[in-house]
Amino acid sequence: MLDIKWIRDNAEALDAALAKRGAEPLSAALISLDEKRRSLVQALQDMQSRRNSASKEIGAAMAQKNSALAETLKAEVAELKTTMPALEEENRQTDAALADALLSLPNIPLDDVPVGSDEHGNVVKHVHGQKPGWNHKPKEHFEIGEELGWLDFEGAAKIAGSRFTIVKGQLARLERALGQFMLDLHTTEHGYLEVQPPLMTRDEAMYGTGQLPKFSEDLFRTTDGRWLIPTAEVPLTNMVREQILEADVLPLRFTALTPCFRSEAGSAGRDTRGMLRQHQFNKVELVSITDAESSIDEHERMTACAEEVLKRLGLHYRVMTLCTGDMGFGARKTYDLEVWLPGQDAYREISSCSVCGDFQARRMNARYRTKDDKSLKFVHTLNGSGTAVGRTLIAVIENYLNEDGSVTVPAVLLPYMGGLTKIEKAG
Incomplete structure (x- = not known):
């Protein structure tokens, strides 16, 4: 399996190697999947962070007897609890798709390997x-x-x-x-x-x-x-x-x-x-x-x-x-x-x-x-x-x-x- 970090840094080299093997270029599709995975991970982290901070803010609002703010924050936390599972599932599917794509990717030939189709x-x-x-x-x-x-x-x-x-x-x-x-x-x-x-x-x-x-x-x-x-x-x-x-x-x-x-x-x-x-x-x-x-x-x-x-x-x-x-x-x-x-x-x-x-x-x-x-x-x-x-x-x-x-x-x-x-x- 190839390292996705190496692929991101060497997209042209990967596609050139695949061409030598008679395969279509794949770096753009792989990097796109990785970008999606990264954005999903970041979104989930941001949501979790907001969920944690909102939970603390609820306690503070209730201590200040600000029930309106507390209810607004509770609604926000409830919304996060509803939306996060769907995002987590999408992240799992994206992770699996990237893993499958990487597992199906052939190795990179050494430079001295002769180029040929068969x-x-x-x-x-x-x-x-x-x-x-x-x-x-x-x-x-x-x-x-x-x-x-x-x-x-x-x-x-x-x-x-x-x-x-x-x-x-x-x-x-x-x-x-x-x-x-x-x-x-x-x-x-x-x-x-x-x-x-x-x-x-x-x-x-x-x-x-x-x-x-x-x-x-x-x-x-x-x-x-x-x-x-x-x-x-x-x-x-x-x-x-x-x-x-x-x-x-x-x-x-x-x-x-x-x-x-x-x-x-x-x-x-x-x-x-x-x-x-x-x-x-x-x-x-x-x-x-x-x-x-x-x-x-x-x-x-x-x-x-x-x-x-x-x-x-x-x-x-x-x-x-x-x-x-x-x-x-x-x-x-x-x-x-x-x-x-x-x-x-x-x-x-x-x-x-x-x-x-x-x-x-x-x-x-x-x-x-x-x-x-x-x-x-x-x-x-x-x-x-x-x-x-x-x-x-x-x-x-x-x-x-x-x-x-x-x-x-x-x-x-x-x-x-x-x-x-x-x-x-x-x-």
């Missing part, structure tokens, strides 16, 4: 490795998995409907190995604290990280009003909500391997075959909480941590700097890691790492006490995938496919595979 405006930051050179024909992951007998899409559809997958046997073990490898890497080498967070959250947590109110249709809700997490970013980031942290405990770095749940409301007809776009999937999340001065450097560090997963798996990928029109709602800058999938003959996103500044912290009221003047500032938050386990499984299946249809287990995963070196056809 993914075609994204810019290659760097490329790692080479595309695999084979003599045999590449296949898509769902072909490989079904031929091996370890992926069952029809069975999953009978149980849960479309966009679900049953992963079995050796591939299930490979997916488990990938998740464990990622957690071990991030906790033992990258300094992240492993967390097992709740998989359901209250409204406040979803508002805190920006999923609500804008993206409610992309979420699943339980019958008792909780939300299934679309990513562990939500509970991990909200671990610092409504707290005042000491500067010397920062940065905080959290990681979690959790199921994630998304309705995919806006993806009808996209990636309907296979595991790329699922209602339920596993992901290793990375979250950092920093001070205001460290967040940009932390963004580079987090992205490098996610890259290390792909490097150790021997996968070819590229890092993209997302343009203003393709960047997420709460981000100031985002890097996408796109892994090469031979079966699709295309790069596909496998991780997205974003720095959010104090955008989420304002929504969560998460602050820290500075070392120098002991003033309070909002923390800066970052989140990224380290990485999406299901999509990494897809990448391994397609990139390590052998001519005989088996899949070689990457060397870094062998300690997790119980002696299994290849994924072979179910017997």
Whole structure:
């Protein structure tokens, strides 16, 4: 959430930032709402002050036996009592309208973010490795998995409907190995604290990280009003909500391997075959909480941590700097890691790492006490995938496919595979 005081002082900058995101200017409407709110607050304060003073004047008039003046003052107080509730209700409605407008406002992109309307405006930051050179024909992951007998899409559809997958046997073990490898890497080498967070959250947590109110249709809700997490970013980031942290405990770095749940409301007809776009999937999340001065450097560090997963798996990928029109709602800058999938003959996103500044912290009221003047500032938050386990499984299946249809287990995963070196056809 953006600060209304900042908006009042930087109206042109806000509208320019919104234009970069392809949105209409909103500063005038927001400032108008704030002016109305301020005038209502002032009017209520004036009324309350007059009500208090008139009440005292009534006592004085009665003491002086000036009944006419006392009755006039009583009538004035009665009128104030009648008019103030309506004004208070109007003030509540104006407050709510301003809060809703601010909650629906996207974050301000950093100056070095490329300007563009969609993914075609994204810019290659760097490329790692080479595309695999084979003599045999590449296949898509769902072909490989079904031929091996370890992926069952029809069975999953009978149980849960479309966009679900049953992963079995050796591939299930490979997916488990990938998740464990990622957690071990991030906790033992990258300094992240492993967390097992709740998989359901209250409204406040979803508002805190920006999923609500804008993206409610992309979420699943339980019958008792909780939300299934679309990513562990939500509970991990909200671990610092409504707290005042000491500067010397920062940065905080959290990681979690959790199921994630998304309705995919806006993806009808996209990636309907296979595991790329699922209602339920596993992901290793990375979250950092920093001070205001460290967040940009932390963004580079987090992205490098996610890259290390792909490097150790021997996968070819590229890092993209997302343009203003393709960047997420709460981000100031985002890097996408796109892994090469031979079966699709295309790069596909496998991780997205974003720095959010104090955008989420304002929504969560998460602050820290500075070392120098002991003033309070909002923390800066970052989140990224380290990485999406299901999509990494897809990448391994397609990139390590052998001519005989088996899949070689990457060397870094062998300690997790119980002696299994290849994924072979179910017997």
